[in-house]
Amino acid sequence: MENFETSAIRTQTERSQFDEHSTPLYLTSSFIFQDAEDMRASFAEEKPKNLYSRFSNPNVTEFTEKIAKMEGAEAGYAFATGMAAIYSTFAALLSAGDHIVSCQSVFGSTHTLFTKYFPKWNIETTYFKAEDAENVEQYIKPNTKILYLETPTNPAIEILDLEFFGQIAKKHNLIFIVDNCFATPYLQQPIKYGADVVVHSATKLIDGQGRVLGGIAVGKEDLIREIYLFARNTGPALSPFNAWVLSKSLETLAIRVEKHCENALKVAEFLESHPNVELVKYPFLKSHQSYEVAKKQMKLGGNIVAFEIKGGIEGGRSFLDKIQMCSLSANLGDTRTIVTHPASTTHSKLSDEERNEVGITAGLVRCSVGLENVDDIIADLKQALD
Numbered sequence: 001m002e003n004f005e006t007s008a009i010r011t012q013t014e015r016s017q018f019d020e021h022s023t024p025l026y027l028t029s030s031f032i033f034q035d036a037e038d039m040r041a042s043f044a045e046e047k048p049k050n051l052y053s054r055f056s057n058p059n060v061t062e063f064t065e066k067i068a069k070m071e072g073a074e075a076g077y078a079f080a081t082g083m084a085a086i087y088s089t090f091a092a093l094l095s096a097g098d099h100i101v102s103c104q105s106v107f108g109s110t111h112t113l114f115t116k117y118f119p120k121w122n123i124e125t126t127y128f129k130a131e132d133a134e135n136v137e138q139y140i141k142p143n144t145k146i147l148y149l150e151t152p153t154n155p156a157i158e159i160l161d162l163e164f165f166g167q168i169a170k171k172h173n174l175i176f177i178v179d180n181c182f183a184t185p186y187l188q189q190p191i192k193y194g195a196d197v198v199v200h201s202a203t204k205l206i207d208g209q210g211r212v213l214g215g216i217a218v219g220k221e222d223l224i225r226e227i228y229l230f231a232r233n234t235g236p237a238l239s240p241f242n243a244w245v246l247s248k249s250l251e252t253l254a255i256r257v258e259k260h261c262e263n264a265l266k267v268a269e270f271l272e273s274h275p276n277v278e279l280v281k282y283p284f285l286k287s288h289q290s291y292e293v294a295k296k297q298m299k300l301g302g303n304i305v306a307f308e309i310k311g312g313i314e315g316g317r318s319f320l321d322k323i324q325m326c327s328l329s330a331n332l333g334d335t336r337t338i339v340t341h342p343a344s345t346t347h348s349k350l351s352d353e354e355r356n357e358v359g360i361t362a363g364l365v366r367c368s369v370g371l372e373n374v375d376d377i378i379a380d381l382k383q384a385l386d
Contacts, residue, residue, distance in 0.1 A: 002069075004185075004186060004254055005254045005255075007066065007069045008250045008251055008253055008254065009251045011062065011066045011069060012062060013058045013059070013061065023058075023059065023062055023244065023247065025059065025241060025244050026053075026057055026240050027240055027241065028053060028057075028240075029052070029053050030051070030052050030053065031049070031051060031052070033049075053237065053240060054232065054237045055232050055237075057237075057243065058240075059240040059243040059244045059247065060237070060238050060240060062243070062247050063078055063214075063216070063238070063243040063244075063246050063247040063250070064076040064077065064078045064216065064218070066250050067185065067200070067202075067206075067216050067250070068218045070185035070186070070189075070250075071180070071185045071189055071190075071191055071198050071218050071219075072191045072192060073198065073218035073219050073220075073224075074219070074220055074221040074224070075218065075219070075220075075221045075224040076216055076217060076224060077216070077227050077228045077231055078202075078214065078215070078216045078238040078243060079214070079215035079216060079217070079231065079236050079237070079238055080213060080215065080236050080237060080238055080239065081203065081214065081215045081236075082199070082200060082201020082203055082204075082213075082214070082215035083201070083215065084215050084236035085199045085200065085201070085215030085216055085217045086109075086110055086113070086179070086199050087113060087236075088217070088227055088230055088231050088234065088236055089177060089199055089227055090113070090118070090123075090146070091230055092226045092227040092229070092230035093145070093146065093197075093223065093226060093227070094118075094123050094145055094146065096121050096122040096123065097122055097123075097143055098123050098143055098144075098145040098146070099123070099125070099141050099143045099144040099145060100114065100118075100123065100124070100125040100126070100144070100145070100146045100147075100148055101125075101126050101128065101136065101140055101144055101146070101147050101148070101174075102114065102125055102127055102148040102149065103127070103128060103129075103133075103149040103153060103158070103160055104128060104129050104130070104357065104358060104359070105130060105150070105153035105154070105155075105156040105158050105358055105359045106148075106150055106153065106154070106179075106358075107150065107154045107179070108346060108347065110179070111358065126139045126141075130153065130156075130158035130159075130160060130290075131289075133160060133161065133164070133165075134164075136168060137168060140168075140172050144172065145174065146174060146175045146176075147165060147168065147169045147172075147174045147175070147177070148177045148178075148179075149165060149177075149178060149179070150178070150179040150181070150182070151178065151180075151182075151183070151188075151297075152182045152183065152283055152294075152302055152304065153182075153359070154181075154182060154304075155304075155306055155340075155359070155360065155364065156281065156306065156360070156364075157281040157283065157288075157304060157306045158281075158290065158359070159290035159294045159297075160290075160293075161290075161293045161296075161297070162188075162190050162192075162193035162194070162297050163193045163194070163296075163297070165193075166190075166193040167194065169194060170194055175196050175197065175223065176194055176195050176196050176197075177195065177196065177198075177199065178190035178195045178198050178199070179198075179199050180198045180199070180200055181199075181200050181201045181204050181205075182204075182205075182302050182304055183298055183302055184200075184205045184206060184253060184257055186253055186254050186257045186299065187261075187298045187299045187300055187302060188297055188298050188299070191219065193297065196219050196220050197217055197219035197220070197223055197224070198217070198218050198219055199215070199216070200216050201214075202214035202215055202216055203215070203331070203333075204331070204332055205257060205260070205303065205333035206246055206253065206333075207245065207246055207249050208252070208256050208333060208334065208335060209249065209334065209335050210331055210334040210335070210336065211245060212241075212242040212245045212246065213242065214242050214243070214246050215238070216238075256335075256371065257300070257303070258300070259371055260302075260303035260333075260369060260370070260371065261284075261300035261301055261302060261303060262300075263303070263369045263370070263371070263374045263377065264282065264301060264302065264303045264304070264305055264369040265282065265284055265285075265300075265301060266374045266378070267305055267367065267369050267374065267378060267381065268280050268282035268284075268285050268305045268307075270378045270381070270382070271305065272287065274382070274385050276309060276310045276311075276385045276386070277307050277308065277309060277385065278307075278308040278309070278310055278363070279307065279308040280305065280307045280308075281306040281307065282301055282304075282305045282306075283301040283302060284298075284300065285301075303332075303333065303368055303369045304332060304366060304367070304368055304369070305366075305367045305369060306364060306365070306366050306367070307364075307365055307367070308361055308363045308364055308365075309363040309364075309385070311363060312343075312362035313343050313344050313362045316341035316344055316364070316365060317341065317344050319339075319341065319365060319384050319385065320339065320384075322383065322384035323339055323380060323381075323384050325337070325372070325376060325377075325380040326339050326370075326377065326380050326381070327339070328340070330345075330346065331368075332366070333368060334368060334370055335370050335372075336370045336371075336372070337367065337368065337369055337370035337372060337377050337380075338367070338368040338370070339365055339366070339367050339368075339381075340365070341365050341366075342364055342366065343355060343360055343361070343363070343364060347360050367381070
């Protein structure tokens with residue numbers, strides 16, 4: 001395999017008759033056929049051909065091939081959003097009566113799928129806590145089909161041992177699915193540790209500039225085939241324009257993520273030293289409870305820093321009000337540093353008990369560290385904390 005950066009830059013669609021250097025946009029809903037036999041063979045899948053942009057498109061194929069190479073996957077399918085990728089993956093691979101075992105700290109919309117929508121179709125989910133990971137086998141039932149986790153988790157920044165869970169999934173013949181959004185394939189490749197499918201919200205670090213939505217699932221060819229057939233018939237396809245943007249973004253992923261991580265570590269070290277901060281969670285801080293696991297499976301620590309501010313919910317709200325440069329936004333993985341206080345915003349409708357269950361304490365702040373000069377990021381956080 002080519003080196004990561006080379007694959008990210010040099011994986012391209014075939015050049016057209018115009019010999020363009022940069023992949024053009026293929027803004028077309030459909031494709032034409034030469035004759036009746038060409039059309040028959042194409043629809044019979046006897047030859048690889050684009051039929052309709054809901055199924056495939058040259059821009060989407062280029063983006064998918066890049067991510068599959070980066071993750072070491074056999075195949076992939078790209079989606080309009082990260083949640084479309086997660087939902088379609090589960091919907092394609094599960095049947096009524098199946099059971100999911102998942103880490104408890106998961107993205108809010110994933111949690112809503114597990115608790116509000118899947119029970120309608122008699123699909124049950126059992127959560128395990130990160131600190132109880134070694135006992136995960138006690139939650140596996142005869143009807144368990146999928147083992148699912150995020151690492152690092154959102155927003156608690158817990159690290160789960162991919163090698164350990166890969167072995168558990170293999171032992172119990174489970175489909176092992178990993179949300180690799182926070183790490184990106186540059187920092188971590190779960191397939192190396194036994195993951196069958198890896199999902200991403202490409203909206204985050206893969207785009208990296210807060211411009212477009214996108215999602216992707218890559219993994220074993222037979223499982224991706226099922227996901228593709230589900231998506232082909234239900235329609236959550238990635239648009240050619242967004243695919244083109246995301247494919248371009250991948251050309252700078254390595255260099256961007258390196259700088260994000262460098263900045264994030266400095267921000268985390270600053271926060272640890274601040275008297276108004278009770279706790280800092282960042283995978284490459286030696287104080288993180290899973291520091292050794294993070295060092296084993298991640299190249300660097302990522303761009304997300306979580307910290308506990310003194311003063312609970314009011315302390316968190318006051319901090320947001322004092323922020324001057326950093327953005328208050330629901331996104332992450334942007335060039336611009338973003339801070340959010342989940343207890344007073346995204347998770348405000350939950351009770352204290354429910355928030356604590358998913359690792360969201362009253363004073364928890366999530367900081368998506370951007371690419372500004374790190375001294376300016378720290379200065380803004382400092383004046384807001386002071």
